[in-house]
Amino acid sequence: MGYPRMDVASESVRLPGLRPTLALVLTGGGSRAAYQVGVLKALTELVPRTRNPFQIIVGTSAGAVAASVLAAEAHQWRRAVAGLIEVWANFRSSQVFQVDAPHMLRAGAHWVLSLLSGGLLLAPPKAILDNTPLRQLLTARIDFDGIGRSIARGHLRAVALCSTSYSVGTSVAFYDGVDAIADWSRVQRIGQRCRLSLDHLMASAAVPLLFTPVPIGNDYFGDGAMRQQHPLSPAVHLGADRVLVIGVRARDAGLAVDRRHTGMPTPGEIFGYMLDTLITDQVYADLEQLDRINALIHAAPAAVQGERTVDTLMLAPSVDPRTLAAPHTQEMPPGLRALLRVIGGRDAADSQLASYLMFEAGYTRALIDLGYSDAMEARDILRAFVNGEPLPETVRGVAIAQAS
Numbered sequence: 508m509g510y511p512r513m514d515v516a517s518e519s520v521r522l523p524g525l526r527p528t529l530a531l532v533l534t535g536g537g538s539r540a541a542y543q544v545g546v547l548k549a550l551t552e553l554v555p556r557t558r559n560p561f562q563i564i565v566g567t568s569a570g571a572v573a574a575s576v577l578a579a580e581a582h583q584w585r586r587a588v589a590g591l592i593e594v595w596a597n598f599r600s601s602q603v604f605q606v607d608a609p610h611m612l613r614a615g616a617h618w619v620l621s622l623l624s625g626g627l628l629l630a631p632p633k634a635i636l637d638n639t640p641l642r643q644l645l646t647a648r649i650d651f652d653g654i655g656r657s658i659a660r661g662h663l664r665a666v667a668l669c670s671t672s673y674s675v676g677t678s679v680a681f682y683d684g685v686d687a688i689a690d691w692s693r694v695q696r697i698g699q700r701c702r703l704s705l706d707h708l709m710a711s712a713a714v715p716l717l718f719t720p721v722p723i724g725n726d727y728f729g730d731g732a733m734r735q736q737h738p739l740s741p742a743v744h745l746g747a748d749r750v751l752v753i754g755v756r757a758r759d760a761g762l763a764v765d766r767r768h769t770g771m772p773t774p775g776e777i778f779g780y781m782l783d784t785l786i787t788d789q790v791y792a793d794l795e796q797l798d799r800i801n802a803l804i805h806a807a808p809a810a811v812q813g814e815r816t817v818d819t820l821m822l823a824p825s826v827d828p829r830t831l832a833a834p835h836t837q838e839m840p841p842g843l844r845a846l847l848r849v850i851g852g853r854d855a856a857d858s859q860l861a862s863y864l865m866f867e868a869g870y871t872r873a874l875i876d877l878g879y880s881d882a883m884e885a886r887d888i889l890r891a892f893v894n895g896e897p898l899p900e901t902v903r904g905v906a907i908a909q910a911s
Contacts, residue, residue: 526895527818528664530747531561531577532739534790535568535732536755537714537782537863539828541595541871543573543753545878546822547588553882553890559584559657560893562664563745565680567731567738570753571668571711572645575703578666579653594648596875600866602644604636604718606840633719635846642709651704654683664688665745668703669731669738670710673720678734680741681707691744695734698744714782717864732785739793743817751892753878754790754823756783775847779859794819820892825881828874832862835870 533543554560559581566574573591580587600606657663665684672679678696682688683703691698701707710721710728720727732738742750772780801816836844836858847861862870882889891897 527748528562528746529560529893529895530563530565530742530745530750531574532742532750532752533564533566533570533574534738534752534754535570535712535730535785537569538598538866538871539755539863539874540569540573541598541874542755542824542828542878543570544588544591544595545875545880546753546882547573547577547878548592548875549879549882549886550889550893551585551588553886554893556585558582559587559662561751563666563684563742563747564663565667565669565741565745566711567669567735568712568714571708571731574666574668575645575649575651575654575708578657578663578703579650581657581662582660590648592875594644595871597868598866598871599868600840600843600864601640603641603866604638605640606842610637610842634717636717638709638713638718641712642705645705645708649705649708654703658684666703667698667741667745668707668711669735669741670707670713670721670723670728671731671733671735673727673729675726676734678731678736679728680744682741682745684745688745693737693740695736696740698741716778730785732789736789737793737796738790739797739817739819747817748815749818749892749895750820751889752790752794752819752821754821755828757824757827775860779861779863782863783859790821794821818892820888822881822885822889824874824877825884826877828862829858831873831877832858832865832870835865835867835873836861838867838869839865 533540536542550560559577561577564574564578566572576587576591577584580590654663654666658665663684665682665688667680667682669678669680671677676695680696680698681701681703682698683700688700690700706721706723710723711731713719713721713729715729715733718729720729722728739750739752797817797819800814801818804814804816839847839861843864847864
């Protein structure tokens with residue numbers, strides 16, 4: 508049996524009995540993040556323990572939401588996952604941004620008047636959508652003080668929420684963790700210890716143009732995927748030996764091209780492709796780079812003294828989320844459907860943009876079911892990876908071949 512959705516980097520050699528430090532990396536993806544919740548649901552059954560099995564949790568954009576919930580309730584992660592399922596299985600777009608017709612009309616009129624007057628009569632809007640409802644939902648659902656308690660009580664080594672600085676264009680991993688972890692600084696990316704808050708989460712999920720940038724200190728921050736050239740880097744710096752990545756784009760999505768569509772792409776299609784590139788492409792590139800580094804360490808350990816191998820496993824959808832999104836577009840509120848129609852994003856053949864913005868229960872439940880199904884199909888390798896056991900050689904061989 509093959510696992511075409513899974514990429515595995517080479518397995519490192521460790522001292523007998525030494526359990527690897529396991530990290531969970533949740534990428535961005537807007538409403539597609541419901542797939543990650545489905546995988547987490549399966550993991551609660553495959554790893555039946557009350558305590559969170561991930562010592563390190565890293566979240567970016569929409570993935571930062573689940574990361575915050577899991578970190579705040581690390582001592583009872585099954586209950587945390589159940590809470591995520593409850594929210595994602597019953598989602599409505601109105602819980603994420605203002606979608607009522609009067610609000611959408613006012614927002615549209617604001618853009619038009621600002622454009623016609625050159626900004627003299629009315630300043631340009633800060634963003635296309637108002638995500639105040641999301642802030643209210645997260646305020647009610649996440650106890651950020653719980654993150655500190657999880658770390659202090661030994662239920663968690665570290666958690667990071669990744670964002671992007673608009674002033675210097677740097678990827679910033681805001682993190683909290685055990686005292687042994689130190690800040691880091693690399694080209695275009697830093698790790699900064701802080702007491703995580705709702706603002707850090709909102710900043711991580713502030714998709715450019717769609718949502719308003721978030722002020723933190725003397726800077727403004729936006730979506731963590733914007734300048735995140737190495738999305739696995741925070742997990743490695745926080746001490747991970749093994750990294751489980753849950754992605755939101757089908758591994759072969761780039762091959763699923765509708766050759767019949769040859770006209771000029773609409774602004775909505777272009778924005779959909781931008782989100783797809785912004786959120787996903789760097790993850791696959793970083794996995795390949797880690798695999799090369801692992802191979803180098805194994806081949807010439809003397810040449811790379813002080814470095815360690817990091818095992819990685821990625822699970823991505825077996826079905827393209829665009830395919831799942833198409834039948835549910837009519838579930839979107841009229842105001843959001845009108846916006847997508849105007850920019851040409853609703854009727855595109857692949858439903859690219861809608862697959863990121865459609866926070867509707869029919870679609871999110873389909874994604875949860877897909878994530879659960881994919882994870883259960885790959886149960887053997889997932890269970891072994893999470894439990895720190897050697898990976899089944901037959902499965903690993905197939906997965907590596909599929910990843911190349």
